[in-house]
Amino acid sequence: MWISTRGQYGLRALVELARETKPLAIKEIAERQGISGAYLEQILALLRRAGYIKSTRGAFGGYMLSKAPDQITTLEVILTLEGSLAPVACVEDSSSCNHVNACGTENLWRRVDATVTSILLGCTVADLLEEAEFKDAVQVMKQQEAKPNYQS
Amino acid sequence: MWISTRGQYGLRALVELARETKPLAIKEIAERQGISGAYLEQILALLRRAGYIKSTRGAFGGYMLSKAPDQITTLEVILTLEGSLAPVACVEDSSSCNHVNACGTENLWRRVDATVTSILLGCTVADLLEEAEFKDAVQVMKQQEAKPNYQS
DNA sequence: CTAAATCCGAGTAAATCAGTAGGATTTATC
DNA sequence: GATAAATCCTACTGATTTACTCGGATTTAG
Secondary structure: OOOOHHHHHHHHHHHHHHHOOOOEOHHHHHHHHOOOHHHHHHHHHHHHHOOOEEEEOOOOOEEEEOOOHHHOEHHHHHHHHHOOOOOOHHHHOHHHOOOOOOOOOHHHHHHHHHHHHHHHHOOEHHHHHHHHHHHHHHHHHHHHHHOOOOOO | OOOOHHHHHHHHHHHHHHHOOOOEOHHHHHHHHOOOHHHHHHHHHHHHHOOOEEEEOOOOOEEEEOOOHHHOEHHHHHHHHHOOOOOOHHHHOHHHOOOOOOOOOHHHHHHHHHHHHHHHHOOEHHHHHHHHHHHHHHHHHHHHHHOOOOOO
């Protein structure tokens, strides 16, 4: 598990915010996700300072996205919350290598890094919301199946 | 940096072993890589117990690969040393999810996991050795370029 | 016998993770 | 203006992991 809960919770919180058009309170998001509100608060603070969300203080306050969901890539969010996604240090900073022999692993790690980066760059919060809403719809369909319609 | 030095050092040690046909001592590998011998020893113990290398004890002892380099994928080595490569917990164990709403991030993390896995599965120790030897050759060529040949 | 090597278990300083705790500030509503 | 509901901010903490170090037991070539 190399994406910490900070990144996961943050991304999922953005999806929840993308569902709404009015401010959503930490407490509400935390309940939907089944996680600690105080912890989520710290994560949302990072996302706010990075400009992805804006807050309304006071009663009936909460958070809203400050950009359109399709303008927020999962890459930037994860980089904001996790710092870096490089599999090994030398992918970020090639001076961090001190081995004597030529290292055969460099290309491998660069390829891994580039691929992960490209997947996350190609996936926005809007895409995640779409997936979540599709799952919601499937869930509703299954419930209706289980409950046969006596009216027909 | 989500691949720890345990995985990196272990993989690089295997490449060193793949260069040799006789036992190579920890001390020698550690010097070539510029890392701690006592730490490397623990890593090699894991690789030995997992069956990738065999040891010869006593004077003039050391380690050798116990399989052909092209029969050892980087995936199995990294899994042995790192435990798991799943980006998030629910990719390994779907019961570890407790959120209430549908989660839009599941497919994303599964895609990342599958892609990383496939890259590592498609790269063997032989491939890493080839890259290392290519770099060695380039290094030699550069040195000869810098030192013009007065005999011609 | 000795030197060189692996084998094995214990310990450890530092960093990170996943929170908890508590108080200050802001704001809508009564 | 008081109150309740919310964000804001900083500090602390227990558990785990990381990247080692250390010491000694065992094995083996010469």
